Amino acid sequence: MDALADDEPDSRWMTVAELAESRQISKASAARLVRRRRWRRMPDNRGVVRVYVPVGEELPQEQPTDARADIPADGSLELLAIVSAKDEVVAAKDAHIGTLTDALTKAENRADDLQRQLDQWFGAALVAAQAAQAASAEVANRLPPLRREMAPACSPDQTVRCSSLQRNSSWVASFS
Numbered sequence: 124m125d126a127l128a129d130d131e132p133d134s135r136w137m138t139v140a141e142l143a144e145s146r147q148i149s150k151a152s153a154a155r156l157v158r159r160r161r162w163r164r165m166p167d168n169r170g171v172v173r174v175y176v177p178v179g180e181e182l183p184q185e186q187p188t189d190a191r192a193d194i195p196a197d198g199s200l201e202l203l204a205i206v207s208a209k210d211e212v213v214a215a216k217d218a219h220i221g222t223l224t225d226a227l228t229k230a231e232n233r234a235d236d237l238q239r240q241l242d243q244w245f246g247a248a249l250v251a252a253q254a255a256q257a258a259s260a261e262v263a264n265r266l267p268p269l270r271r272e273m274a275p276a277c278s279p280d281q282t283v284r285c286s287s288l289q290r291n292s293s294w295v296a297s298f299s
Contacts, residue, residue: 133178138171145181 137145143153157164163175 135176135181136165136173137176137181138173142174142176142181145183147183 139153139157140150142157143150146153146156148156157174160180162177164172165175166172
């Protein structure tokens, strides 16, 4: 039995290039269509692959309308909607930049205040350290005459007190 005997009478064998030309699509699209629809393929005597195309499938098909609501069916874009969306984004960006600028100004002012306060505290600590050093030097200067005065007054029962005085004098001398 002949392979072509069971074919529908109006169906025909075409090359992929002929199918593409008749449907007004590219050859790659025609090849995908043949694979997707699983149409029979067969090489002819010259090695050219022919496809069995059912009745009416060789004619150009209407393109389906775009179902998306944001793009009109005629393909034109709503320029006004795009410009409006862009303006909203720019306005939001500008407002956010303003907020960030205000926050940065406040942070810089706070940092300046804290730096001034730190400088004041450092100055006060420096003055206190200098005063403590001067007091230590004065104590160190007054200690030798006091030791000389107290040396004859130390009796054997007061040796603990005198040794304590000598220990404290070495401690005070370490600060001068």
